Amino acid sequence: MxxxxxxxxxxxxxxxxxxxxxxxxxxxxxxxxxxxxxxxxxxxxxxxxxxxxxxxxxxxxxxxxxxxxxxxxxxxxxxxxxxxxxxxxxxxxxxxxxxxxxxxxxxxxxxxxxxxxLPARIGDYTDFYVGIHHAMAVGKLFRPDNPLLPNYKHVPIGYHGRASSIRESGVPVVRPNGQTKAPDADAPSFGPSQRLDYELELGVFIAGGNALGQPIDIKNAPDHIAGLCLLNDWSARDLQAWEYQPLGPFLAKNFHSTISPWVITAEALAPFRNAQPSRPDGDPEPLPYLNDADDQASGAVTIALEVQILTEAMRAQNLPPQTLSRSSTLAAMYWTIAQLITHHSVGGCNLMAGDLLGTGTLSGPEKAQAGSLLELSDGGKSPVTLANGETRRFLADGDEVILTARAEAEGFVSIGFGQCRAHILPAI
Missing domain, CATH: 2.30.30.230 (Fumarylacetoacetase, N-terminal domain)
Known part of the structure; x- marks a missing residue:
């Protein structure tokens, strides 16, 4: 290629x-x-x-x-x-x-x-959970002794999101309202989310597609990758904590998702393809329908990721954005993109050109590589101190989050994704 x-x-x-x-x-x-x-x-x-x-x-x-x-x-x-x-x-x-x-x-x-x-008419949006270090960090907050559920290393976990609320970079995010319940409260209350967070992800645009009932074989899955973009799948952590059982997130995730407007094509990313990192000793091998030698040899992609924040006070002081974390796809992704596409279609689901998949939050193993404030602040218990003295457990009104990414490989010209940015407006 x-x-x-x-x-x-x-x-x-x-x-x-x-x-x-x-x-x-x-x-x-x-x-x-x-x-x-x-x-x-x-x-x-x-x-x-x-x-x-x-x-x-x-x-x-x-x-x-x-x-x-x-x-x-x-x-x-x-x-x-x-x-x-x-x-x-x-x-x-x-x-x-x-x-x-x-x-x-x-x-x-x-x-x-x-x-x-928006680059495409997005008919459907599915968000996955391929960032194993994010899954571990979040799992430890709720299940310290057993952070990963038993299915995680066997099946690419995903859920269907809301396509209608995906917006291009620059469109403001209105803080969502919803129900929350404090641990010591007898009943839930209604109001603005107090634990609004970002999620550092990549978006995958689908090419081609498949007929209903006809799965995409993993050997053919790469041909169904049109290209990648940056994705910030904003998350209201307090709404999610109250509503997610038994069916998963709802209002906590459907209010807004931001993508960078440029699709970095699969062809442009060819020099940055890499071997999927080996699984740790003791981890199960993927089931045969997800296990392809070519995909394991070159199905990963080397992309450096960064999150910055620009607060109202920083703008007033003419300060530049501050980096919150840096991560990379190789450190974060437990599953390849081809595995996501194959698994999504294996039950007969028909993917269509222009559909969008999210990788899930791409955090590395270190705290400085965390892809969300939930991780950086230890679930809100340890506020993050910014260079100007402000602190953040979660996002405040007026905060702007900026995601960037670069694909890099020795001997080739590195390429960027542009910016994926949006600022927070007060709740209605």
Missing amino acids: IDQTHDPKRQSWVDSANGHSDFPIQNLPLGVFSVGGEARRIGTAIGDYIVDLKALSGLLPAEVAPALSQPVLNDLFALPVADRRALRQRLSDLLSDARHRAEVEPHLYPAADCRMH
């Missing part, structure tokens, strides 16, 4: 792309943007610009042109992987060969002048 589009020597005639921290020519993510009051259209980020792919459709492979005329990426994700790869290769040629500059440059827009939108 590694080809000339990943060549670290390849440069673009779009000068800002060369050495760009997120969007060099080796990235070429896909997204949906608009300029002013104009209609939404599909674009690719290149340095500090966005190139309009609909306007370029006459220069692109004929197989992809109809999909590029749409205001969302679903039809493009539904195309065969060979067509999506051909699109990437052609874009790379157009943006690297100065002979095409006169044709392409009129269709470049400064990213600062554009508004980003």
Whole structure:
């Protein structure tokens, strides 16, 4: 899957792309943007610009042109992987060969002048729980002697989330109301969540799809990965503690989820594929339908993750955001993305192009790698002290959370995901 589009020597005639921290020519993510009051259209980020792919459709492979005329990426994700790869290769040629500059440059827009939108029409959203260190840390808060439930190492745990409340980066989050019950109270009360938290995750957009009743074999699962984005699956911990039994989270998770607007394609991530880390001695092997030698050899991806916070007081003092934690996919993910897709479909569920999967919170084994305030504050018992003297057990109104990610590998140009950010508004 590694080809000339990943060549670290390849440069673009779009000068800002060369050495760009997120969007060099080796990235070429896909997204949906608009300029002013104009209609939404599909674009690719290149340095500090966005190139309009609909306007370029006459220069692109004929197989992809109809999909590029749409205001969302679903039809493009539904195309065969060979067509999506051909699109990437052609874009790379157009943006690297100065002979095409006169044709392409009129269709470049400064990213600062554009508004980003949700990249796809998300029909369904499923959130998994692949971060074993997060699962251990949360489990210890409630079951100190037995933090992991017996099924965790046998089956990729997931639940169906709410697709309608997923929003792109920058859309504010309204603090949710709901029922909570204090341990010493006789009855629950209603009001704003007091334990609002973020969750550092990756989102996986589905490509292709499968017919109802026809599972996706793990050998074919990689072809169903359109690409990745950042995902903050906000969580109201106090609402969840009261409502989650027996059916799981409800109001605690359905009020808002934030994704970064650029889809980092599976093709762009090819150089950053890695072997899935070996399971610790004594852990069970995956069942045969989840166990594939190729997936174990290259089904993981090397991505560095970071969480920052910017409070109202920090903004007033002109202070920069403060890093809360850094993590990585290799340290966090107990299951591969292919295993998630295969398990999701093994019972006959039909996945569709544009569906979104969440990985679950991606925490590393150390406290400094925690992907949530729940972990950083030991369930709220140990407040986190910020550089300006403020403390946080959970998020306050006005706080802004910023997620970033970079895929890195020796010998290749690293690529970024852009930002996934949103700030908290008071409850209604």
